[in-house]
Amino acid sequence: MSKIKFPQAVRSFIKYLVAERGYSKLTAQHYEHDLSIFGRYLQEEFEYDLEDLSVNKINRFEISEFLGDIILIKDNSPAARNRKLYSLRSFFKYLQKREIIKDNPTDSIEATKSELKSEPIYLNQKSIKQYLKAINDYNSKYCRRDLAINKVFLYCGLRVSELVNLNLTDINFEDSSIKFYGKGNKERYVPLHKDVISSIENYLPNRNKITPKNEDARRALFLSNQGNRISARTVQLMVKKYAKKAGLTNASQITPHKLRHTFASLFYQQTKDLRILQELLGHSDISTTQIYTHIDKKERKQAIDELPEL
Numbered sequence: 001m002s003k004i005k006f007p008q009a010v011r012s013f014i015k016y017l018v019a020e021r022g023y024s025k026l027t028a029q030h031y032e033h034d035l036s037i038f039g040r041y042l043q044e045e046f047e048y049d050l051e052d053l054s055v056n057k058i059n060r061f062e063i064s065e066f067l068g069d070i071i072l073i074k075d076n077s078p079a080a081r082n083r084k085l086y087s088l089r090s091f092f093k094y095l096q097k098r099e100i101i102k103d104n105p106t107d108s109i110e111a112t113k114s115e116l117k118s119e120p121i122y123l124n125q126k127s128i129k130q131y132l133k134a135i136n137d138y139n140s141k142y143c144r145r146d147l148a149i150n151k152v153f154l155y156c157g158l159r160v161s162e163l164v165n166l167n168l169t170d171i172n173f174e175d176s177s178i179k180f181y182g183k184g185n186k187e188r189y190v191p192l193h194k195d196v197i198s199s200i201e202n203y204l205p206n207r208n209k210i211t212p213k214n215e216d217a218r219r220a221l222f223l224s225n226q227g228n229r230i231s232a233r234t235v236q237l238m239v240k241k242y243a244k245k246a247g248l249t250n251a252s253q254i255t256p257h258k259l260r261h262t263f264a265s266l267f268y269q270q271t272k273d274l275r276i277l278q279e280l281l282g283h284s285d286i287s288t289t290q291i292y293t294h295i296d297k298k299e300r301k302q303a304i305d306e307l308p309e310l
Helices: 006-019 025-046 060-073 078-097 125-138 143-156 160-164 194-207 215-219 232-245 256-271 274-281 286-305
Strands: 177-181 187-191
Touching: 006 025, 006 078, 025 060, 025 078, 025 286, 060 078, 125 143, 125 232, 143 160, 143 194, 143 232, 143 256, 160 232, 160 256, 232 256, 256 274, 256 286, 274 286
Parallel strands: none
Antiparallel strands: 177 187
16 A cells, blocks of 8 residues: 555545546635644644654544544534544545555444534543542552553643653652653643652552563653553553443543543633643644633533523
8 A cells, every 4th residue: 555645645635626526626625624624633632743644544543533522623513523524534535546545444434413412522520530440449460550651641631652652751750740752842841740649659669670671661651561661552452441340431432532631621621721731732733722612611501500580
């Protein structure tokens, strides 16, 4: 399969719509706009460098996450979500037809047929407690490591790629913070809640009993069972395992990305400060951060409901 990059693939697709399919320039612009929004989402949430992203690396999970989040951006409109799905499906169908990709990652994603009551993209406090209790109750020798990992997600909102790349030297215990290089090689500073500090300190004696297999592992904060830097895949499977053990609704859909959403939603609910949240999440574009204002709608409705009868 060809390793064509995302921007080049989009340009080729738009030309195809106009030159071969006879679509109007306005219609082609709608497709281009949808793909542009998807591209920005891949940059912000999954740290992809679009200029270097081969289209055959984009998978169903990333598309599903995008479509789930776009529901919030577009005020729970199934029509908006379906249009974006149709744009993506047409794009990947074109790539498949041209033998640029083997499989169309949108094939098994269904359109929304009725008014959408979307599942929450974040865990509420009750679910968080159930989830963390499941880790404690599992009582494995990796319990302290897994608690520390999950509390970094829930209190800091890191991407899974950022978490697995944390080094011991990134933790500053004196001022309770982590400083690391995130997307675009930009330095990020994130204060650590005392619960996170405590969890990391509890984990470190266990970590120090593991013999690192290489120099990279010696630097890593979180190690695998085999003494390597823990992988994103291992963390993803671990999150699903504990979500199932906790008996959470739609446990199979709980991912590190959902834990990042949990942090962001709870932080916004507490502070209403989008600018600080943007910095903590490492978003270059505040429009990506604005999906978390969905919480305001619930609070506005509750405020109206509590008005006295006239």
